[in-house]
Amino acid sequence: MTNKILLSKAGVSFMLLFIFSAFILFSCEVHIESGVGDDLPSWNEGTTKQSIIDFVKQVTDENNPNYVKPADRVATFDNDGTLWAEKPMYFQLYFLLQQVKDQAKNHPEWREQQPFKAVLEDDRETMKTFQVSDLLNLALASHSGMTQEEFEATVRAFITTAKHPEKNVLLTELVYQPMLELLDYLMDHNFKVFIVSGGGIDFIRAFSEEVYDIPRENVIGTAIQTDFIQEGEKSYLKRFPMIVPPIDDKEGKPVNLHRFIGRRPILAFGNSDGDIQMLQYTDDREGASLCLILHHDDADREWAYDRQSKIGHLDKGLEEAGSRGWTVVSMKNDFKKVFPSE
């Protein structure tokens, strides 16, 4: 009888503890599982996927000679053509053209002045002849004159509605699913992930958190000058039409990497010759590193281009990848899925 009561009491406690423990164990289980399952389901099995997984295993294993402490686990990604598509032209250019049209009413002189005239008249032939300097003029004129907050609101209005001219989906749907998984995978392993783009820093920051889960302070890009203005109880930064050097491309990427982050990345991912210096700077660090180049070789699912392309030009980068042993990621062979909606 005594035993029975004891059992009964023990039984209740046992049940409660069992439920409680099972709950805790279950929570742990979920956590452990995430390390065991396939973190990169949209990557095809093969040497590319394996080289990424092996690298992450090595740098996160304290007993491995290639171990890198979390503070130093910096990974940097180019944006256009690396995280999202860039064809038929950089997506920011659609925004730029929209901005020029929207602001034209305040600039009657643009109607007679190139490169603005061609944009306002939708004169495709002239637009095809635009040089980088023309685009820069358009960008500076249309991206300035407002406060940072006003500019961000304009980008957000654009990015939440603008559709791709060929694919007829939102531009933000043309991010690469395997890259989203890679960003997550690295962050899950305590990497600090940064975007390092030739594009506008404030343009990308307006959607980086929603689209990539990358906080805006981890976005590096080409910036334009601002003035601090204080008016009574209101203060703001006003954008004015001058680039903050360097343009965040080619040699500018390592310069800004140091300025913004203060250490060399251990992993860098690009897709064009504009990314070579970032990859060199990463490759030349003391200790382990992984350098990757996304090769656009999938005309069926995306676009196929490299040496002959003006946008996303990739020529020396392929040579350098060969001689230095960088990982060339084939969109055709390594991506099981390209876009999230596929």
Place this chain on the structure above:
Amino acid sequence: MTNKILLSKAGVSFMLLFIFSAFILFSCEVHIESGVGDDLPSWNEGTTKQSIIDFVKQVTDENNPNYVKPADRVATFDNDGTLWAEKPMYFQLYFLLQQVKDQAKNHPEWREQQPFKAVLEDDRETMKTFQVSDLLNLALASHSGMTQEEFEATVRAFITTAKHPEKNVLLTELVYQPMLELLDYLMDHNFKVFIVSGGGIDFIRAFSEEVYDIPRENVIGTAIQTDFIQEGEKSYLKRFPMIVPPIDDKEGKPVNLHRFIGRRPILAFGNSDGDIQMLQYTDDREGASLCLILHHDDADREWAYDRQSKIGHLDKGLEEAGSRGWTVVSMKNDFKKVFPSE
């Protein structure tokens, strides 16, 4: 008998589960405890300490109208005079003088050229007449010509040995204990903490992790230009003697805040008129904010100075604090302890 065996089995399981659960509960307990104890033990009880705690409670409570999501919880701190002492002169100036002396052998012309001559001859009278432009010349000349890695090694050699001329302790021992606790307290509540200093970004980054537990990418300061150099399998950034505008002081602080972080802080802490714009920019955000000024009014334990001081000049800042309701922190009354070694 059956019951007894059952009890016995149940008893063993019970014990195991009890031990296991107790272990887990204990872990939880430790975690919960850290939120209950005094996170700011070196701050005296009073309205200042309470205003900090109240603010943090509000912005971290999802049910409070002043709630701020973790992504937006940016806190920014000036360095000289806010996180560590700045008397009798900014500590980076000791480094600068040391650098000029160390590099003089490569610059025989400095022996006859001001402001270098005065430094090399230890001519205090002339040095007292130095203007900002003289200091800038000395800084640019002595902080350039080497790679980033070489520069960092020089700072580290200095910072791990250099002693304060009056207090005779390492410069890094002259950090303020209450401020270290505040940094920790904010980080424990998912704030992203940044240093925003007029001093050299690469100088501070060389010790920010060890001394403040602030990662180097969260250090903003005045930067000098670098060139990316690629030589065979070696690449590096070489420092050259030009400032990257703006100097990270006064109007330059909000400009750099946006450039590096991309959002307004919700908490800003400074100690001189050079911090006013950072505080205004914080105060003028939409939503809750806390602006603090450290007032050096403790001649016994530290130094007492404000309106008459060249270094750490605080005049308009006190007026602005009065009219805007910023929190003026009295070192004398609010700091229970000033330096960690006390």
